[in-house]
Amino acid sequence: MNRHPHPRQTATANRARTAAAVARDRFGSPKTIQILSFIAAHLDAAATACISYPNGSRSGFLEMGLALEDVRELITADPDCRFTSGVIEYILAPLTGTPLPELPRLLPASDQFAAQEAELRDRLDRLHADTDAADTDADRWFRAVLDVHSKWATLHISVAVDNRRPYNRARVAKLHLACTTCGGSAFTSPFREEAVCTCGKRQSWADIQVCDCLGDECPALRNIAARP
Ligand SMILES: [Zn+2]
Ligand SMILES: [Zn+2]
Structure with missing residues (x-):
């Protein structure tokens, strides 16, 4: 000691x-x-x-x-x-x-x-x-x-x-998300586990994220999840 x-x-x-x-x-x-x-x-x-x-x-x-x-x-x-x-x-x-x-x-x-x-x-x-x-x-x-x-x-x-402001929604999506096929950032969420790009590609939530946010904290992911 x-x-x-x-x-x-x-x-x-x-x-x-x-x-x-x-x-x-x-x-x-x-x-x-x-x-x-x-x-x-x-x-x-x-x-x-x-x-x-x-x-x-x-x-x-x-x-x-x-x-x-x-x-x-x-x-x-x-x-x-x-x-x-x-x-x-x-x-x-x-x-x-x-x-x-x-x-x-x-x-x-x-x-x-x-x-x-x-x-x-x-x-x-x-x-x-x-x-x-x-x-x-x-x-x-x-x-x-x-x-x-x-x-x-x-x-x-x-x-x-x-x-989180609605008028920033598209900009935030562009910064945080990218489709693995077309690079686009407009997704819908008809399925629980996946997002669907406007080009038709189905992807997991993790695959479309190009930011450092943890899943739940990503404002862009939250915006998609909030859609019906
Ligand atoms: Zn796409
Ligand atoms: Zn993010």
Whole structure:
């Protein structure tokens, strides 16, 4: 137990602590602030577990994994927390060496939102490329990363509202869906499992999706499903 934690463990624990501090500083409704405080507590628990395990024992990592799963659930439960579940991948990256998470594409109908999305993606790419800052100025670097994710999460909420507007329906369909045969984006849904393109091709829901939305969250799929 007297052994010092490995630098990779320390790096992971430090990222979890930075994220916890960011969560505590964030504002929101009383409900969101409460969830943010739970997120912070679980992140601190993950940090403690990460550096406290005795050499060779897996129990510390298991404990950290459970705490981070709680974080993931809380983030998903309240989008107003303005975290993405990518935060967990950043925290684990020094230990696992897995690639840093990308922002899922929002594919907004509005040009203004598309420009904002491109700008955030660009900022994040530059931060990911700056591995020097990630190592030597870790706290500031991770705060900047979390700031991009926070702005993306806010944009996600606005885009979801805008993409649901009836006058955006055709544009949204074009961005999110494509027929595997003709490339068109006008589908009907006479069958439960399939969509039918205007060219006559029957396809599964997954086959026509060219976006990063999860099935139920895709505004274009929802528009088709809403039709009789
Ligand atoms: Zn077609
Ligand atoms: Zn979609």
